[in-house]
Structure formats: C-alpha cells, structure tokens
Amino acid sequence: xxxxxxxxxxxxxxxxxxxxxxxxxxxxxxxxxxxxxxxxxxxxxxxxxxxxxxxxxxxxxxxxxxxxxxxxxxxxxxxxxxxxxxxxxxxxxxxxxxxxxxxxxxxxxxxxxxxxxxxxxxxxxxxxxxxxxxxxxxxxxxxxxxxxxxxxxxxxxxxxxxxxxxxxxxxxxxxxxxxxxxxxxxxxxxxxxxxxxxxxxxxxxxxxxxxxxxxxxxxxxxxxxxxxxxxxxxxxxxx
Amino acid sequence: xxxxxxxxxxxxxxxxxxxxxxxxxxxxxxxxxxxxxxxxxxxxxxxxxxxxxxxxxxxxxxxxxxxxxxxxxxxxx
Numbered sequence: 283x284x285x286x287x288x289x290x291x292x293x294x295x296x297x298x299x300x301x302x303x304x305x306x307x308x309x310x311x312x313x314x315x316x317x318x319x320x321x322x323x324x325x326x327x328x329x330x331x332x333x334x335x336x337x338x339x340x341x342x343x344x345x346x347x348x349x350x351x352x353x354x355x356x357x358x359x360x361x362x363x364x365x366x367x368x369x370x371x372x373x374x375x376x377x378x379x380x381x382x383x384x385x386x387x388x389x390x391x392x393x394x395x396x397x398x399x400x401x402x403x404x405x406x407x408x409x410x411x412x413x414x415x416x417x418x419x420x421x422x423x424x425x426x427x428x429x430x431x432x433x434x435x436x437x438x439x440x441x442x443x444x445x446x447x448x449x450x451x452x453x454x455x456x457x458x459x460x461x462x463x464x465x466x467x468x469x470x471x472x473x474x475x476x477x478x479x480x481x482x483x484x485x486x487x488x489x490x491x492x493x494x495x496x497x498x499x500x501x502x503x504x505x506x507x508x509x510x511x512x513x514x515x516x517x518x519x520x521x
Numbered sequence: 522x523x524x525x526x527x528x529x530x531x532x533x534x535x536x537x538x539x540x541x542x543x544x545x546x547x548x549x550x551x552x553x554x555x556x557x558x559x560x561x562x563x564x565x566x567x568x569x570x571x572x573x574x575x576x577x578x579x580x581x582x583x584x585x586x587x588x589x590x591x592x593x594x595x596x597x598x
Contacts, residue, residue: 361541374547374573377555403548405560405579461552485552 288334295330298323337516339387345398348512355512356380356401359505363482366501367492376486381409382470382509383418383425383479385517393517394419395429395479399509412458422450423459425479428467432476434499437465438488461485466493468506470513477513480506546576559583 302319305311311319345352360380367375379402383395394417400409420430424437427450439462451459462483470478482502484491492498550556550572556564563579564572 358541361543364546365541365543368543368546372545374549377548377550377552377574379555402555403560403574404542404576404583405548405556405563405574407555407557407560461554463551485555486549490549 291330295323295327336391339517339519340514342518342521344514345384345512345518349399352382352399352509352512353401355505355509356382356399359502360401360403362501362505363498366497370492370495376484376490377403377406378482378484378491379403379406379409381481381483382513383429383481384513385429385477386417386520387517388520392520395425396518398518399512416455416458418455422452423455424465424467425481426450428469428479429476432469432471434466434468434503436488436494437462437467438494439463440487459483463487464491464493466491466499466502468499468502470506470509472510472513473515475515477510477515477517480509542576542580544577548574548576550574559586 299320302311302316302323306313306316360378363378364375380400381397382399384398385393386396387393396417397409397414400414402408418426418429420426424435427433428435462485464484464487466482468480469476470480480502482491482493484493488494549567550560550564553561553564553572556572556574559579559582560574563582564574567573
C-alpha cells in the first residue's frame with residue numbers, strides 16, 4: 283500500500299504541470315492561481331524526492347534480531363585479539379570491550395550513532411544502560427570521528443596527538459567515558475557508505491592495548507568488513 | 522516428523538563465545554567497575570594495586586555455577 287501511494291503521489295506531481303497548463307488554456311484557472319499552484323507543486327516534488335533519496339531506515343527490530351549472532355561474532359574478535367596479545371607478550375593483558383554502533387535516525391534526518399552489539403570478557407561487566415543509549419553525533423568522540431571521515435582512528439588519553447576526539451564530547455559523554463584510556467574505532471562500509479562503527483575500548487593505555495599495532499588493526503579491520511552483514515545502508519529508525 | 526525426532530532447539534541455539542580464549546590468560550583491570558559479580562569474586566589485587574583476573578578461573582567458576590542448574594533440569598526431563 284505504501285509503495286502504491288508513493289508511485290501514485292509521484293505520478294500526480296510529475297503530470298501536475300501538464301494539467302495546470304491544460305486548465306489555464308481552457309480558461310478554468312487564472313494566471314496568478316497557476317503560478318501559486320506551480321510553486322506548491324515544485325515544493326511538494328522537492329520534498330517527495332528528498333524523502334526518497336534519504337532512504338528508509340530499518341525498524342529497531344532488525345538489529346535486535348541480529349544481536350545474538352553479532353554479539354557472538356564480536357566475542358570471536360575479542361578471543362582473536364587476546365590470542366595475538368598472548369603470543370606477543372604472555373605476562374598479562376589489558377581489559378578490552380567491543381561494541382558496534384549503528385547510525386540511527388529520527389524522521390530520516392537527525393542522525394546519530396548508538397550501540398547495538400557488544401561483547402565483553404567472561405567476568406567483565408556488560409555495557410551500562412547509559413552507555414547503550416548514549417547518542418554520538420558526527421565528530422563526537424572517536425566513533426563519531428570515524429563515522430564522519432570514514433577512517434579508522436586511535437585514541438589515547440595520555441599520548442599527545444591521540445586525544446583530539448576527547449575535545450568534541452559533551453559533559454555527559456565525558457563523564458561516561460572518562461575512565462577509558464584507549465579506544466580504537468573502525469568504520470564499517472557497505473555499498474560505499476559507512477553503515478556502522480566498530481569500537482574497542484579499554485581502561486588501559488595504548489602501551490598495553492597495542493591498538494596502534496598494525497597487526498591488531500588488521501585483525502579488527504577483517505572483522506569490521508564482515509560485520510557489514512548485520513548493518514543497514516539507511517541505518518536504523520529511532521524508537 | 523513426530524516429537525521424539527525433533528532436534529532440541531534450545532541446545533542448538535546455545536553459543537559458546539568464551540571457549541576460544543587462549544589458556545592462561547590473565548587480565549589486568551584498572552577500573553573495578555568493568556567487572557561483573559563473577560569477575561569481582563575471582564579478581565585478585567596485584568602488587569601494583571591493579572586487579573588481576575585469571576580467565577581460566579572465571580570460566581571454571583562459571584561452569585561450577587551452571588552445572589547444578591543443568592543437572593536439575595536433566596532430572597526433570
């Protein structure tokens with residue numbers, strides 16, 4: 283029904299000009315009326331086309347149904363990360379969590395990132411409710427930065443040159459992620475669009491997490507490529 | 522297909538995401554809020570004040586907690 287109405291509306295707008303000219307020729311409409319109706323038709327057509335171009339975000343139910351598979355896959359990424367870390371330096375390893383944020387939009391316009399999929403170590407606390415629903419606009423935090431630029435980024439609270447993302451945070455966001463010492467964010471691409479951001483975060487600095495090690499980054503990027511299967515080109519509709 | 526031939530869907534749907542971690546993994550936790558109750562019960566204070574979590578110990582304790590429940594459900598079948 284929705285598709286039928288879209289087609290009908292598009293056809294009416296497309297042939298509206300023709301009808302206006304016909305009615306003016308027949309003397310049914312005055313010049314001023316034709317101009318105003320023409321302006322109205324143009325505005326409606328522009329809005330309708332913008333609505334079509336922006337795309338249709340999926341229902342929040344879609345990521346919810348993919349959650350078990352995605353979370354399990356992220357747990358696999360954590361295991362692979364620790365496998366590498368254990369080989370590189372067997373003494374002890376930093377505490378790392380993983381999440382995937384997806385673009386979410388209200389009325390197809392106001393877009394932000396939000397956590398949908400997560401994985402933590404056995405014995406590790408899951409992401410808090412606040413963390414799960416926190417909104418990240420483009421350029422806010424490292425995730426927002428990766429979303430905006432389509433580039434992977436590294437954050438370290440202590441090293442110069444790795445802390446730029448922290449300056450873009452709101453007071454609430456700063457309070458929430460204040461304990462994080464290092465983060466690695468990788469954009470997830472699908473059909474030429476960034477459809478999500480894969481984040482690894484830790485309460486330990488880069489020296490321990492090695493998020494700047496190309497081998498770690500390669501592992502994470504491989505997983506990010508496959509995660510596009512549980513992401514959506516037009517994002518998720520705000521609940 | 523009668524009921525006895527149907528696969529046990531609940532067992533098929535159980536993932537084991539923790540089974541692939543390398544053995545002997547010890548995790549340094551700077552922020553105690555990053556641990557759940559199981560993690561806090563197992564974690565030990567290291568010499569430098571940082572909490573150390575032995576993952577093998579966590580998994581063993583987790584299995585201990587699950588085992589009585591599994592035995593209980595088997596009896597009821």
